[in-house]
Amino acid sequence: MVKKTLEIYSVELSGTKDIDQTDKGDGKEKYRGLKNCFEPKKNHQKEELKKELDLDDHKLSIKELEKKYGTNIITGLSSTQAAELLAQNGPNALTPPKETPEIIKFLKQMVGGFSILLWIGAILCWIAYGIQYSMNKSSSLDNAYLGCVLALVVILTGIFAYYQEAKSTNIMATFNKMIPQQALVIRDSEKKTIPAEQLVVGDIVEIKGGDRIPADIRLLSVQGCKVDNSSLTGESEPQARSSEFTHDNALETKNIGFYSTTCLEGTATGMVINTGDRTIIGQIASLASGVGNEKTPIAIEIEHFVHIVGGVAISIGILFFIIAVSLKYHVLDSIIFLIGIIVANVPEGLLATVTVTLSLTAKRMAKKNCLVKNLEAVETLGSTSVICSDKTGTLTQNRMTVAHLWFDNQIFIADTSEDHSNQVFDQSSGTWASLSKIITLCNRAEFRPGQESVPIMKRVVVGDASETALLKFSEVILGDVMEIRKRNHKVAEIPFNSTNKFQLSIHKTDDPNDKRFLLVMKGAPERILEKCSTIMVNGQEQPLDKSTAEAFHTAYMELGGLGERVLGFCHLYLPADEFPESYSFDVDTMNFPTSNLCFVGLLSMIDPPRSTVPDAVTKCRSAGIKVIMVTGDHPITAKAIAKSVGIISANSETVEDIAKRLHIAVEQVNKRDAKAVVVTGTELKDMSPEQLDELLTNYSEIVFARTSPQQKLIIVEGCQRQNAVVAVTGDGVNDSPALKKADIGIAMGIAGSDAAKNAADMVLLDDNFASIVTGVEEGRLIFDNLKKTIAYTLTKNIAELCPFLIYIIVGLPLPIGTITILFIDLGTDIIPSIALAYEKAESDIMNRKPRHKKKDRLVNQQLAIYSYLHIGLMQAVGAFVVYFTVYAQEGFKPSILADLRVEWENGNVNDLEDSYGQQWTWYQRKYLEWTGYTAFFVGIMVQQIADVLIRKTRRNSIFQQGLFRNKVIWLGIASQIIIALILSYGLGSVTALNFTMLRPQYWFVAVPYAILIWVYDEVRKLFIRLYPGSWWDKNMYY
């Protein structure tokens, strides 16, 4: 079995498969899921790995084991031995997935995105300063200073991004942190409780029901121990354990307990044979971490965007460097221009904004029970086009519930909603009275005491799933079940077992006049029917004839066809003369009749779908997301659930359905007629990748049943071959490769194993499929809103860039300084661009198809052109008007500004004449220049207010969207104004910042341009709405 496991996970490693050796018993075939695809790739690695992972301790006798591990099962290891072994083998814990060292993460933030451009700028600044300094010792510190500012900007944004990421990782870290596990171990002949981490090979440990097994252990003595291996093998049934060697395969044999599985009941003593990463789970986990994480779609989009902006910045920079040099500017000056152009072009604050935006959404999603581990995964969910969902727990409530009843020849439907509140079937029949009595009495399940205040459906029950379902069902309908049982004292009982396939109990009745005993029985319907000679109809016993038997069979088949687990119920009042009150029942000899009973009814149970799921699936449908169910359950059950939640829609048929309807053989059906298909793991196993591709493309409604969790990986890869963005849900350890492989892995927060949560990008705290849908909605919204944020941010880059270009070509005094630009990018613009993340969706985003990975880009041509060339240029004009206004009012009319640059910047010219004949010293001009910076800054700021308002919507009018629905936008606008006011009036006297106190009226000069921008965009949106699909729509909608 070790080898088998290996094969399951060797997909990424070697792909070693061997059909013959993995042949197993019925129902275990799922383990071979991946075999076929990789069969031809047998190679030598197999041997190597096999050797490494060989586990044969289960074959050894206790004596041999003691010898092998140098221990004694009575006295255990000595403390010194244990300490030595601990030092030698390391602690008994899984090595967490390799984490990038913090410093690397930090450095990555420092050089990622635009940072590298800014570093180049900073270094160029220092070089320029160095050259200036070597030529003239008293040269101004401006360049060195600017270099420092640029470096500071990179470092600060880097620290910020790092902090944001660390914060979101921390959420996960706290989530991951488990209560330190304790283990009861025998050492130095004493029982000690030690942290499970300190266990070493050879330790003798004791486990009891409820414990997590602390390491791989070979069981030495066992008392009724059952374990839940589902996280390892996917088997949902509890597995009995014993100390005997039962199977060659370590995973199959009963005398091994696996690390991290749970002991459900009983007690056992075992010897630790593997610890930490050498455990089976540890090996699987480390293999799973070998599956590379795919780049998230949003990461690709942002990279694409960085490339665009970086490309524009560098090419404009170099172009103008060349122009400047050929215009006979000094090379050093040209370098400074280059820096200015780069700084103007790069939206320094944008990446930080994106991070904040994503983490805001992550927070919002966490509130809706989607815990996002990887920030970028927030958006991935939005672009998801296929969801491979588990059934149990995700689509269903993960508890058996009574769904149907059959008595009086009639099928009744029970309420399966989460609270059972609305049981509407006819309860007046005498048959129901008898049936309810059987349900109540023939049941060993009990509520844990002390839960009177808890709603019935939420109470904790001791007992198996079906009995729990019956108990809760009867408690809801009849009231206090325990009281009824008390009144009907139980005198004898035969519990359910797999040979009998029935359960029986004998009770005194609660009717004091009736001295008869009541025998009640439930079990597999066909077995129950065999024991009956009569049937109760409308409270009257009738002989069981052929027609009633047929009715029974029809009902049984019908309920079974719904994928439900059916139980039959019968009873018999024991005649008082034969069984007096003092009669002693003996369950071993069965001194009472178990035939010729009276059949009362059938009752069927199912793990019902969560009530929110059908709605969620419909939403997915309309959102163009394909929902594929992948389950280990029986195809019939799977199909029934798929139908009830809408994964297979009401009017679509599978090939089998068509065959049945037309009464023809399955082979004769045209496969194209069927929309839905149910594929079992066995069929999947025999499919080639091409066949799987065909299957995935041809059918819109697919259910995979009887699959192993491992086969999920094949399904995921199949979907990804169709260019789909795949979301996968999973909970088991062996789901982790699929979770990693998926574009977004979603682990279950309640049922999920740690390995699954580690591998996943997102954790569903309530295990509810509907939460995925809200996640999708949020993801799509954030994509739209990021578009708006980016469009907003890009716009002002043109207004920042134009001054430099015009400065170089026309020779105006510099309209805006590099540092002032940084104050826009990292000051006034930050909060409004984050505020756009709070924007509500413009239309129902769940009604459109998921975006195409390659076609629907975050930053497309339309967005770039509209932002840069439409709004951006208007903004530049507006800002220049403010600039010219200030200069003109101070005395320099635009006509004399052209080509004034050289004199303007010459420190020796101290009587430069303006348009009115006034004469200006150098410092006066410098001050005016700073006033110009401030004016230009204010001009951009004012127009950015209009910009943020127009970016609220891309298609709708701003009035349709509501001006005040997003309050954060107004907060952002207020922040813009306040920051600008502080910069101008508060810090206006700090020379280094190059801000001056601006005359109040200059603040309003750009207002008409802001209004113009707003009107222009409203017109754009109006035409888009009026003429969908037109040239305008195609080119103006971003």
Place this chain on the structure above:
Amino acid sequence: MRRQLRSRRAPASPYGYRYRLDDQDEANQNYLADEEEEAEEEARVMVVPDLEEEEEEEGQEEEEEEIEEEKEEEEGQGPPTGNAWWQKLQTVSEYLWDPEKRMSLARTGQSWRVMIRPFAHSLNFNFNVSEPDTWQHYVISLNGFLQGYNDSLQEEMNVDCPPGQYFIQDGDEDEDKKACQFKRSFLKNCSGLEDPTFGYSTGQPCILLKMNRIVGFRPELGDPVKVSCKVQRGDENDIRSINYYPESASFDLRYYPYYGKLTHVNYTSPLVAMHFTDVVKNQAVPVQCQLKGKGIINDVINDRFVGRVIFTLNIET
């Protein structure tokens, strides 16, 4: 008239002026020509109808439109010349600001800012007395600069106004203003009339101090502002004597206020000549010339031309 207005705008472009600074020699000839030309044009300019004093904001708005259009004009997209309202607007903009009340002018610093002549790209005066080539350009520069101050020209163009008081000219803001005479001969030994080398040939250089023009600026009444120079750092005796011309070493109030170059066409900035008659030779002497008087600021660190000017003299023999 409108055509004339426009032609008058042409010399107002920065080119003419900058020439003067960069290329003293040639520009100095042009300077006079410019002034004359302007003066002629000015004479032909008709009085533009009264512009009511406007609210500041109104004015500003109009100005703003104007600027827009001017910018367009710059880019060669201006409306056709024949367009009446365009010209009207231009006329308006020319006289929009009120120089007296300085409504559209926002210069905050109403303080004395001074500059010296000859202008030689730097404030270090290095020359060798025995090598005329080293000081010839100073002489040319000064000579050129003083062309506009020639007595004949001043007498012809300007009026002799009473000293010791402002020369206030009421009337419409767009009306041409008269200018007070400042004759070259006021500068005596530094006028270049008697000594055409302005003392450079004898190692006794003349340096002219002039105040930067500020529209509407009026020095405080009372004691006139005096100029005084001394060694900035080092031995005070490095400069043993300085003569000032005019002898009062001050700027007379009659040259104020200045009404701006559009109307105050022939305005001649008053000068104070400093004649360094006995300076230590063969070493750099840092000189600081300060204005002294009531309410004069002369110690601003950022702007070293407020109320003072600092230069070095290095006279070699």
